[in-house]
Amino acid sequence: MSVPADLRYTPEHEWISVDGTSASIGITEYAAQQLGDVVYVSLPAPGSTVSAGEPCGEVESVKSVSDLYCPVDGEVIEVNTELEDDPSLVNAEPYTAGWMFRVRVPQDGNGDPALPPDLLSAAEYEELTKSAG
Amino acid sequence: MTPFAGWLMPLRYASETAEHQAVRHAAGLFDLSHMGEIAVSGPQAGAALDYALVGHLSALRPGRARYTMICAEDGGVLDDLVVYRQDEDRFLVIANAANTDTVSAALRSRAAGHDAQVTDETADHALIAVQGPAAAGILEPLTAGLDLAAMKYYAGEFGEVAGRKAWVARTGYTGEDGFEVFCRPEDAVPVWEALASAGAGAGLVPAGLAARDTLRLEAGMPLYGNELGPDVTPFEAGLGRVVKFDKPGEFVGREALAARAASGPRKRLAGLTIQSRRIARHGYPVLADGEASGEVTSGAPSPTLGVPIAMAYIETGVGADRALAVGIRGQAVPAELTDLPFYRRRQ
Numbered sequence: 001m002s003v004p005a006d007l008r009y010t011p012e013h014e015w016i017s018v019d020g021t022s023a024s025i026g027i028t029e030y031a032a033q034q035l036g037d038v039v040y041v042s043l044p045a046p047g048s049t050v051s052a053g054e055p056c057g058e059v060e061s062v063k064s065v066s067d068l069y070c071p072v073d074g075e076v077i078e079v080n081t082e083l084e085d086d087p088s089l090v091n092a093e094p095y096t097a098g099w100m101f102r103v104r105v106p107q108d109g110n111g112d113p114a115l116p117p118d119l120l121s122a123a124e125y126e127e128l129t130k131s132a133g
Numbered sequence: 134m135t136p137f138a139g140w141l142m143p144l145r146y147a148s149e150t151a152e153h154q155a156v157r158h159a160a161g162l163f164d165l166s167h168m169g170e171i172a173v174s175g176p177q178a179g180a181a182l183d184y185a186l187v188g189h190l191s192a193l194r195p196g197r198a199r200y201t202m203i204c205a206e207d208g209g210v211l212d213d214l215v216v217y218r219q220d221e222d223r224f225l226v227i228a229n230a231a232n233t234d235t236v237s238a239a240l241r242s243r244a245a246g247h248d249a250q251v252t253d254e255t256a257d258h259a260l261i262a263v264q265g266p267a268a269a270g271i272l273e274p275l276t277a278g279l280d281l282a283a284m285k286y287y288a289g290e291f292g293e294v295a296g297r298k299a300w301v302a303r304t305g306y307t308g309e310d311g312f313e314v315f316c317r318p319e320d321a322v323p324v325w326e327a328l329a330s331a332g333a334g335a336g337l338v339p340a341g342l343a344a345r346d347t348l349r350l351e352a353g354m355p356l357y358g359n360e361l362g363p364d365v366t367p368f369e370a371g372l373g374r375v376v377k378f379d380k381p382g383e384f385v386g387r388e389a390l391a392a393r394a395a396s397g398p399r400k401r402l403a404g405l406t407i408q409s410r411r412i413a414r415h416g417y418p419v420l421a422d423g424e425a426s427g428e429v430t431s432g433a434p435s436p437t438l439g440v441p442i443a444m445a446y447i448e449t450g451v452g453a454d455r456a457l458a459v460g461i462r463g464q465a466v467p468a469e470l471t472d473l474p475f476y477r478r479r480q
Binding site for chain 2: 091
């Protein structure tokens with residue numbers, strides 16, 4: 001199971017990739033495996049405001065439906081429309097073609113992206129999935 | 134793995150969609166050892182089952198199988214069953230895992246007064262199913278003492294699979310041709326491994342509970358706890374044909390079932406095709422012209438049809454002249470009445 005070292009993670013199994021003030025978000029390979037084949041993804045509308053820790057969409061698999069949580073505060077600037085036609089990208093390539101949405105993150109006083117302090121490193125996230133069995 | 138009726142079951146081995154497609158186009162291998170096996174034996178075993186179940190089991194010829202149900206006095210379904218007549222004096226009743234104790238106790242109490250013994254043999258049997266168009270070709274070379282080519286649908290025989298004693302039947306829960314192999318638990322691993330290796334070149338893959346559920350849903354087969362339960366009779370489920378009123382003697386539930394047959398079902402089981410990618414799941418409301426008119430019992434994406442499908446109990450008067458929808462987490466998603474089964478294999 002892959003946990004790319006250059007991404008940050010949440011205990012709810014989202015990953016986040018920050019580039020300047022833009023953050024791409026998806027769900028981890030571990031989450032995709034736990035869900036099984038993803039058949040539908042509901043994403044926040046572009047232009048809408050999302051809050052860290054709040055549900056902002058749904059990921060539906062053959063056997064279950066789960067809330068999608070936003071890891072950061074910000075404004076949705078783009079969603080992955082490919083997932084409308086092919087939600088199985090979430091299983092096949094969760095960290096690349098299966099990305100879900102992009103958020104513009106506000107800047108802190110130093111001009112850096114203002115991220116929640118409790119995002120996990122790859123090592124911390126891997127530890128979490130191992131203890132979950 | 135997932136806990137299921139006291140067993141730890143594989144929900145999927147890899148992708149449930151790929152497992153489903155393998156069963157439709159090649160073959161799938163299922164471990165169904167959780168199913169209950171209850172033997173009813175003795176000179177009056179057939180008569181005891183005629184009294185205990187809604188079917189006419191004493192009329193079943195040795196080597197044949199029958200789909201039937203066990204009902205309560207009020208006509209409610211306690212379980213749906215497959216019954217094999219393995220021998221003149223021996224029947225094997227296959228119960229759902231969660232109901233094995235209930236069925237076993239009911240059979241024991243209903244067999245009282247007959248010269249028949251009821252024995253829960255679940256722990257003495259493993260059950261491995263090989264299902265799909267390639268199933269016969271995969272199983273045949275591994276068997277001895279069996280004529281698979283001549284075996285009819287809903288028939289079974291004692292023989293050998295991979296050198297191990299087994300009861301092999303042409304039955305299943307997938308809507309495809311296929312076989313169920315009942316063997317001793319200590320023989321399950323060698324039988325499984327022999328089948329897996331014999332089938333690898335023919336596209337056979339191990340398949341889990343998730344694929345089993347979508348396969349039976351496409352085939353319009355009810356699942357106990359979803360479409361069947363103590364609150365419905367076989368008539369609501371559209372399976373009134375399993376109740377044999379013309380068999381000799383009394384049977385448990387006859388009076389209530391006869392009344393329901395006369396009055397007609399209180400609701401009916403319908404097929405729905407969902408006009409969205411979202412899944413109408415168990416318990417979601419069915420709306421007719423915006424009014425609550427039923428409830429979804431099972432729903433899943435149909436890998437064969439490429440759209441979500443569902444079974445639902447709806448009010449008997451509701452037909453295709455009403456605008457149907459399913460309330461999916463607060464949103465009314467249009468749905469279309471669809472004849473069951475959703476999928477029928479080409480003969």
